[in-house]
Amino acid sequence: MRIVTGILLIFLLLLQYRLWFGKNSVPDYMALKQEVARQEQANNKLIQRNKLLYADIDDLKSGVEAxxxxxxxxxxxxxxNETFFRIITDESRTQKRQ
Structure with missing residues (x-):
């Protein structure tokens, strides 16, 4: 009976070692989970940018106004037959002189 208990205890320790320090361990899982979250944020930003670009494309295709x-x-x-007026502010004058 002691031999069976000892063997089971050794198996338990080996499994715990693999769980915490082996390949695909808990720390690896947590690091990958954080990487997935960062990638999802980057993807969401790109999705928003693409939506704006698609709206711009549709606007350009549909009308002359755009x-x-x-x-x-x-x-x-x-x-x-249109007159163009350019208004120069004091700020732009000082920037050009510098």
Missing amino acids: VEERARNELGMIKE
């Missing part, structure tokens, strides 16, 4: 707005803001284009 194309016109981009041309005005990014390229400085104006319509025919």
Whole structure:
């Protein structure tokens, strides 16, 4: 009876060692769990960015207004018979002098 108890105790100790220090142990599991959480956050940020890009694409495909707005803001284009006024503030003057 003592031999069986000793053998079972040895098996229990070996299993505990593998659980805490072996391959795929509890600390490995916790580290992977944290990595998955970080990756999910990164994925959520990318999903939000993609949604904004898709909305931008749909807006550009559907209407002329979005194309016109981009041309005005990014390229400085104006319509025919339209007057363009540029307002320069005091802050921008001081920045250009420096």
